[in-house]
Structures are given as C-alpha cells and as structure tokens.
Amino acid sequence: MLRFPLLGITLVCALLPAQDKATAYKNARLLPGGQPPIENGVLVVGGGKVLAIGGADTAIPAGAAVVDCAGKTITPGLVDASFRASNSADMNENGDEVTPHLRVLDTLDPDHRSFARARAAGVTAVHVMPGSRNVIGGLGCVVKTFGTDPRAMVLKEDASLRITMGSEPSQENRPIRGGGVDSIYYRRPTTRMGVVWEVRRAFFDAKAAMEQTAGAPPAAPNPGIEVLTRVLKGQLTAVTTARSEQDLRTALRIAAEFGYRTILEEAQDAHVVIDELVAAKTTVMLGAPSATVVAGSAGGDGADPRSATVRLLADRGIPFVITTGSNLQSLDLVREAMFAVRNGLSATRALDAITIEPARLLGIDQRTGSLAVGKDADFVVWSTDPLDPASVAESVHIDGLSVLALR
Amino acid sequence: MERLLPVRAGRAAPFVSFAACLCLLSPSRAQDIVVTAKKVVLATDAVLADGAFLIRQGKVAFAGTDIPTEARKKATVIDYGDAVIVPGFVLPPTTLGRDRDLAEASLPFTPDLRAIEAFDPWQEELAKLPAFGVTSLLLSPSPRNIAGGIGALVKPGQDNGVVATAEVHLALSLTQVARNPERPPTSLMGAVDMLRSAFTMAKAGTGGGPDVAVLRSALGGSRRIVIHADLHVELAAALDLAREFGFEPVLVGAREAEKVLPRIVAQKAALVLEPLRPEQRQAQLRLPTLLAEAGVPFCFGGRADQLRTSAVLAVRAGLDRKAALQALTRTPAQLFDQHTVVGSLRAGCGADFLVFTGDPLDLTSAHVATFIDGVRVFGEAGNAPKPHNAAAAAGAR
Numbered sequence: 001m002l003r004f005p006l007l008g009i010t011l012v013c014a015l016l017p018a019q020d021k022a023t024a025y026k027n028a029r030l031l032p033g034g035q036p037p038i039e040n041g042v043l044v045v046g047g048g049k050v051l052a053i054g055g056a057d058t059a060i061p062a063g064a065a066v067v068d069c070a071g072k073t074i075t076p077g078l079v080d081a082s083f084r085a086s087n088s089a090d091m092n093e094n095g096d097e098v099t100p101h102l103r104v105l106d107t108l109d110p111d112h113r114s115f116a117r118a119r120a121a122g123v124t125a126v127h128v129m130p131g132s133r134n135v136i137g138g139l140g141c142v143v144k145t146f147g148t149d150p151r152a153m154v155l156k157e158d159a160s161l162r163i164t165m166g167s168e169p170s171q172e173n174r175p176i177r178g179g180g181v182d183s184i185y186y187r188r189p190t191t192r193m194g195v196v197w198e199v200r201r202a203f204f205d206a207k208a209a210m211e212q213t214a215g216a217p218p219a220a221p222n223p224g225i226e227v228l229t230r231v232l233k234g235q236l237t238a239v240t241t242a243r244s245e246q247d248l249r250t251a252l253r254i255a256a257e258f259g260y261r262t263i264l265e266e267a268q269d270a271h272v273v274i275d276e277l278v279a280a281k282t283t284v285m286l287g288a289p290s291a292t293v294v295a296g297s298a299g300g301d302g303a304d305p306r307s308a309t310v311r312l313l314a315d316r317g318i319p320f321v322i323t324t325g326s327n328l329q330s331l332d333l334v335r336e337a338m339f340a341v342r343n344g345l346s347a348t349r350a351l352d353a354i355t356i357e358p359a360r361l362l363g364i365d366q367r368t369g370s371l372a373v374g375k376d377a378d379f380v381v382w383s384t385d386p387l388d389p390a391s392v393a394e395s396v397h398i399d400g401l402s403v404l405a406l407r
Numbered sequence: 408m409e410r411l412l413p414v415r416a417g418r419a420a421p422f423v424s425f426a427a428c429l430c431l432l433s434p435s436r437a438q439d440i441v442v443t444a445k446k447v448v449l450a451t452d453a454v455l456a457d458g459a460f461l462i463r464q465g466k467v468a469f470a471g472t473d474i475p476t477e478a479r480k481k482a483t484v485i486d487y488g489d490a491v492i493v494p495g496f497v498l499p500p501t502t503l504g505r506d507r508d509l510a511e512a513s514l515p516f517t518p519d520l521r522a523i524e525a526f527d528p529w530q531e532e533l534a535k536l537p538a539f540g541v542t543s544l545l546l547s548p549s550p551r552n553i554a555g556g557i558g559a560l561v562k563p564g565q566d567n568g569v570v571a572t573a574e575v576h577l578a579l580s581l582t583q584v585a586r587n588p589e590r591p592p593t594s595l596m597g598a599v600d601m602l603r604s605a606f607t608m609a610k611a612g613t614g615g616g617p618d619v620a621v622l623r624s625a626l627g628g629s630r631r632i633v634i635h636a637d638l639h640v641e642l643a644a645a646l647d648l649a650r651e652f653g654f655e656p657v658l659v660g661a662r663e664a665e666k667v668l669p670r671i672v673a674q675k676a677a678l679v680l681e682p683l684r685p686e687q688r689q690a691q692l693r694l695p696t697l698l699a700e701a702g703v704p705f706c707f708g709g710r711a712d713q714l715r716t717s718a719v720l721a722v723r724a725g726l727d728r729k730a731a732l733q734a735l736t737r738t739p740a741q742l743f744d745q746h747t748v749v750g751s752l753r754a755g756c757g758a759d760f761l762v763f764t765g766d767p768l769d770l771t772s773a774h775v776a777t778f779i780d781g782v783r784v785f786g787e788a789g790n791a792p793k794p795h796n797a798a799a800a801a802g803a804r
Contacts (some may be wrong), residue, residue: 090640095591099600106599106647109640111666130596138596148666150643184590220610223604 021044024060028069035368037164043074044402045377050398053371073385075351076370077124077378080333081285081358082265082323085114085128092131097169098202099162101223102138104130107315118145119403121332122380122393125155129162132241132326133170134200137162142362146403155364161231163240165247166301169195171185196250203258206232231260238262243294243303245269252280266325268294268303270313277318283361284313287325290339297326311344321358338387347387439463439482440781448493450737450751451729459675462545462758465780469754483629485789486524487762490775492749493540495759497739499679500558500578500633500659500709502549503532506605510549515590516601522546528567536563537777539711542627542759543571543749549647550580550635554758560745565782575743580635581644599644619671631743632656639663646670657742659708665694668701677704677742682713690777692724699730720729723767733767
C-alpha cells in the first residue's frame with residue numbers, strides 16, 4: 001500500500017512505458033465475453049490494447065514478456081452498469097427536484113474508496129449516475145475505475161439521464177431540519193403522485209419547447225430542457241430507477257405517454273410485471289439479485305426481491321444486465337453473477353451480464369467489455385473460474401496497467 | 408532608544424500613537440526619508456549590501472546608487488544598522504474574520520458585490536497585522552458563496568486602514584462551506600453547474616444582469632478569477648471550468664493540490680496554500696517545494712500569524728529561501744496584478760517593509776519593525792544600530 005498519492009502517481013508514470021512492451025498471458029482459460037471459452041489460451045496485450053487472443057498456437061511477439069497462467073482464468077474487466085460512487089451529499093442537488101442538466105462527472109472523486117473496492121473485485125468500468133433523491137437527477141457517465149483525473153477516466157460522458165420513481169425523491173421534502181415552511185425542503189413532491197407530476201411536467205415543458213422551436217426563432221437557452229429534448233428525440237438513454245411493482249408500471253406508463261425509451265434500473269419487482277416488460281421491449285438493469293430485501297433509503301418502497309427473477313428475465317427473453325446498484329445488501333459484482341448462476345442462469349449468460357452486455361447497453365463495447373483485438377486491455381486474471389466462490393482477482397488490468405497494487 | 412506604542416487597542420490609542428508619530432518621532436510625509444541597513448532586499452532578485460532606499464510621499468522613489476546625492480543630503484535618515492530589511496508580507500484573500508459582512512447569506516451567486524463596501528478601517532484584526540509582518544492584504548468576499556464578489560487590496564495603517572486598490576479579483580468558491588444545505592446549490596454538482604451556466608451566459612454575448620457582466624469582464628481579462636477549492640474533486644472541477652472558459656485560475660486552499668499537479672502546471676494555475684504547521688505530514692510540508700520545482704506560482708494564505716512560520720517550514724522541507732520569501736511578498740502581489748503597488752521595494756511601490764535582526768526565514772531573527780507607506784506602524788524606531796537581539800543577529804550573519 002502506498003502511503004502518499006503522489007508516490008502512486010509517480011509509480012503510474014514509471015509503469016506507463018511498460019505498457020508499450022507486449023505481454024503474453026498463456027496457458028489460461030480465456031472467457032472473452034460474448035464468445036465461447038478458449039482453453040489453454042493466449043492473450044497478448046501491449047500499448048494498452050489487446051494485440052492478439054486465441055488458442056495455444058497464437059503467435060507471441062518476439063521480446064514479449066510471458067506470464068504463465070496455468071490453472072487461471074482470464075475474463076474481460078467487469079462492467080458495472082449501476083455503481084454507487086463518491087459522496088452522496090454531492091450527488092444529490094437538493095436545490096431543485098428536476099435537475100436534468102447536472103453532471104455527476106463534476107463530482108466524481110477518483111480517490112474514493114468505492115473505486116478501489118471495485119478494482120479489487122475485478123470491475124474496470126462503471127456507470128455512475130447522480131443520486132436518487134431527485135425526481136430527475138441529471139446526467140450519468142461511464143468511467144474506468146482507475147485514474148487521477150476524472151476526465152481522463154471517461155469512456156462516455158453523457159451516458160444516461162437518471163429518473164427516479166418511488167419514495168426516495170419525496171423523502172426529505174418536509175421541513176425536517178428544524179426549519180419552517182419556508183425551508184427549501186418544504187416543497188413538492190411529498191408523495192408518489194407528486195413525483196410523477198414532476199416528471200410529467202418536465203417532459204411536458206420539453207415537448208412544448210420542441211414544438212415551439214420547430215421553425216421558430218430559438219427560445220432562451222435552457223440546459224435542462226435541452227437534455228430532456230435529447231431523451232425525447234432518442235439521442236440520450238433514460239434510466240428510470242424503480243423497484244416496486246407500482247413504480248415499474250409508472251415508469252413504463254410515463255415513457256409510453258411521452259414516447260421515450262427507458263431502461264429500468266434496480267427493478268426488484270420485475271418478476272411481477274414480466275408481461276409488461278416483454279411488451280415494452282425494455283431493458284433491465286437488475287440491482288443486486290442476491291439481495292433478499294431492499295435495504296437503505298428505498299427500503300420502504302415495498303419491493304419484494306426474488307432469487308428467481310434473473311432467470312425469469314432470461315427465459316422471457318428480456319434484455320438485462322446485472323448490477324450492484326444502490327441496495328446496501330449488494331455484494332461484489334462477480335458474486336452477484338454467481339448468485340444468478342445459483343438461481344438457474346447459465347454461467348455464460350451470467351458473465352456476459354457483467355461484461356459485454358452492459359458494455360453494449362452503455363455504448364462502450366467498441367472499447368471494452370470483451371477481449372478482442374484492438375480493444376482496451378481491460379482484463380482480470382482470476383485464481384480459478386470467477387464464478388467459483390473461492391475465486392479471487394489476482395491481478396486487474398486497465399489499459400494494460402496492473403492496478404491492484406496502486407493507491 | 409525611541410519607542411512607539413506598538414499595539415493599539417480600541418479607538419483612543421491610535422490617535423495617541425498617530426499624534427506621537429507625526430509630531431514627535433517620525434519625519435513628515437512631505438519630507439524624503441532614506442532608510443539604511445546592512446542588507447536591504449528590494450526584491451528577491453535585487454539585494455543590496457549596506458543598502459539604502461529613499462521614500463518620497465510614502466513610496467519608494469530610489470534605491471541604492473540611484474538615490475540622487477542632493478536628495479539624500481536633504482532626507483531624514485533612518486538607520487537600522489546590522490538589520491535586514493525585506494518587503495512587507497502580502498496576505499492573500501481573506502475575510503479577516505468578518506464573514507458576517509463578507510458572506511451575503513441571502514443568495515449564493517453575488518459576483519457583483521464588492522468587499523470594499525464591508526471594509527472597516529478601524530477593525531481590530533487589521534491593527535494586529537503589522538505585528539505579523541503583513542503590510543497589505545486582499546480583503547475578499549467569503550468562500551461561503553459560490554460567487555462571492557470582488558476583492559480589494561487594503562492596508563493596515565498608522566491609525567486606521569486604507570484602501571490601496573478598490574477592485575482586484577473575482578472570488579468564486581466550490582468548497583464545502585459554499586454548498587449550503589439550507590439553500591441551493593447543496594451539492595458540488597449544483598455548484599459547478601451554477602458557475603458553468605453563468606460563464607456560458609457571460610461568454611454568449613451581452614445578456615444577463617450586472618452579475619453576469621462581472622463574469623464577462625473577468626473572462627475578458629479585467630481581473631483574476633480566484634476559486635476556493637480544497638479537495639481533489641473540487642480542484643478538478645475548478646480546473647474543468649478554467650479549461651472550458653479559457654482562464655488561468657488562482658486556486659485558494661488547494662489542500663489536495665498534489666493530486667492534480669500535472670493539470671495545475673498545464674493550465675498555468677496558481678495556488679494560495681493553507682498555512683503549514685509543524686505537525687503536518689512531510690508530503691504536505693513538501694508541497695511548496697514540489698510546486699516550485701514544477702514552476703507553479705504559489706503563496707501562503709490563511710492566518711497572518713502563520714505566514715512567516717509557513718515559509719520557514721517550507722524551507723525546512725526543502726524550499727529555496729528566495730522562493731519562500733517570494734511566496735510571502737512578490738508572488739501574492741503578482742498573482743493579483745498588484746506588483747506595481749506592493750510586494751517589493753522597487754521604485755513606485757509603497758514603502759511597505761519589515762526590519763529583522765537577521766534572515767526573516769530564520770526563527771532566531773527578531774522582528775524589529777514594520778513600515779507601511781513609509782510610516783512605522785509597529786516596533787522600534789530606527790537610528791538604533793544596536794539590533795533588538797544582538798546575539799541572534801550575529802548568529803544570522
């Protein structure tokens with residue numbers, strides 16, 4: 001463990017040239033993501049990219065460092081499509097309920113312990129969204145889990161717009177801080193009805209602005225309306241956090257009403273509304289399938305998580321990914337996939353649900369999410385099969401750099 | 408040896424010392440004064456042995472051999488013998504404990520407010536500054552507001568303080584104290600957005616009210632943009648804004664500056680550091696040295712009574728002595744474009760200087776006197792070649 005961050009930075013700089021030299025990992029079991037496994041495979045990386053991947057006969061460049069990975073398994077770096085990072089006080093702007101244009105990237109702290117924990121668990125890319133205390137929280141981004149400059153970690157800047165259903169956005173809207181009715185916290189919404197009213201009003205205003213600007217001189221710039229307009233035009237993905245049955249239905253209803261597509265996040269009660277999900281052809285970011293209850297501020301929402309939900313989604317052909325989400329009971333991402341396998345999901349589907357599937361969903365699959373020539377060298381060397389409870393991530397690489405020992 | 412009352416309490420005492428100074432002990436402001444000492448540091452790159460400089464109307468008029476013989480003959484000479492004279496210290500943005508008057512609580516975004524309106528020339532804290540070597544300071548709106556307002560350069564005085572430059576810098580803040588749970592913005596996201604929106608409007612054209620106009624003028628180069636930011640994430644956000652809107656910021660606080668050092672260098676940002684304390688970790692004490700090596704301009708801020716010890720601790724941790732003295736004098740003046748007014752003893756600058764028995768960065772050197780605009784406001788009078796602490800003086804040289 002390095003004591004001073006500056007030394008960490010220095011060490012990174014010292015290690016950077018090493019990336020340029022090719023390194024071959026041989027005799028490993030390769031699970032490339034979206035492709036069949038390769039036994040006794042060879043993975044060659046250099047310059048931060050995957051140079052070659054294949055069977056035992058894959059050519060190893062002259063001068064390459066060779067690492068014998070006999071008995072070990074190599075997977076792509078894991079991708080967590082809903083990851084909680086940083087200080088929640090700074091990820092929830094309490095000044096307003098609807099803040100579509102606020103960017104979580106502005107408050108991302110690369111030194112936060114959540115990133116170190118994610119790296120240790122083999123996660124190399126995460127989708128971070130603003131907190132769930134606002135009805136429309138703002139813009140999420142996808143970043144790698146190692147770096148010193150948040151901007152340099154970005155894989156996709158405006159990756160999503162977070163909308164939250166349920167009780168969370170209304171929880172603090174009472175004069176609870178010793179203030180009177182003139183406190184900024186005494187405001188709508190204080191109910192689920194109020195939450196929906198805020199979403200509906202926001203999209204109504206955005207739609208009105210779109211219609212007004214068609215052929216007319218542009219109105220005064222409104223960054224919030226501009227973001228919502230991008231969602232309505234299908235240029236930006238909406239991610240609606242909804243856990244209980246009623247909130248999932250509401251999320252689908254509002255999306256249909258205004259004609260935008262939304263991903264459903266958390267979705268613990270997906271098993272109850274499975275037919276609606278099929279009909280809406282929506283994608284689910286399933287939060288912490290191992291959890292038996294929803295813990296934390298959304299615990300009162302009445303969601304009823306079931307172990308079988310993940311298999312049900314697979315059986316009904318609903319696109320889904322597995323995430324750690326915001327449930328305080330969530331485990332490491334790979335352990336969540338392991339639980340999904342225990343509940344009937346195939347190992348390949350489970351691994352894809354934490355690698356290539358979330359990468360595709362987030363639009364970063366050209367860079368990461370699977371092991372393929374030309375992609376970023378984001379991979380994990382596991383002591384054994386990653387879905388084995390005894391497996392540990394022995395080394396985690398981001399852009400070819402081994403990051404477990406750093407910071 | 409003649410003595411002045413060095414400390415003034417309340418409002419009656421200043422009048423006593425003021426009268427005493429004018430009538431009995433000090434030469435008239437209309438009369439030229441020549442100050443001499445064994446070593447005179449006009450600026451860190453201009454040091455005179457057995458040096459002298461001539462003060463006219465409160466400003467340095469000539470130094471060293473440039474002093475006209477005639478003028479020298481007519482001037483009153485104040486000789487500090489074996490002492491060392493250095494420019495007075497410049498204290499970077501501070502509210503001098505007057506947050507009540509410098510943090511407009513009703514609104515978070517008040518860039519058009521001026522600190523000068525809240526300047527109390529008779530403030531007790533102001534009168535204490537000369538004892539710590541501070542001869543000028545940047546009175547600044549509080550970092551409790553996202554955009555606090557416009558700061559001023561002020562000076563303590565013989566009796567009451569004076570304004571040297573009414574409008575200097577624009578003070579912004581992304582620190583924790585600016586994110587107030589009782590009014591928006593409550594989060595860093597919201598704080599950054601508030602500034603981004605305002606800068607966007609400022610850059611877009613001529614719209615907006617007087618508040619946006621202040622930002623527009625600052626972006627146009629009229630004044631330095633100062634951003635209070637302590638943590639990595641706050642500093643990164645401040646640097647993002649600077650990059651997006653094309654300015655070179657002065658970052659105040661900057662506790663985690665080493666984490667964004669490459670960006671600070673690349674974006675030509677400058678830093679106002681928190682005071683150093685002996686119990687801090689070596690990494691923190693070494694930060695000034697790292698900044699100097701990287702070519703980042705920096706100065707020491709925070710409390711006046713910790714300015715000198717901060718510089719001493721930085722020297723102990725490896726900082727070059729010249730760079731340390733510069734961080735107390737010339738650099739803060741330069742960062743706020745006040746270097747033609749304060750921060751050195753070059754011709755044209757105010758005659759703000761400190762007299763020490765030896766190197767001011769040696770803690771065995773005693774602080775003998777402080778002059779502001781050519782008037783002694785603290786310590787012992789000149790014409791007393793015997794230093795305050797003869798043994799220390801001998802040791803220092």
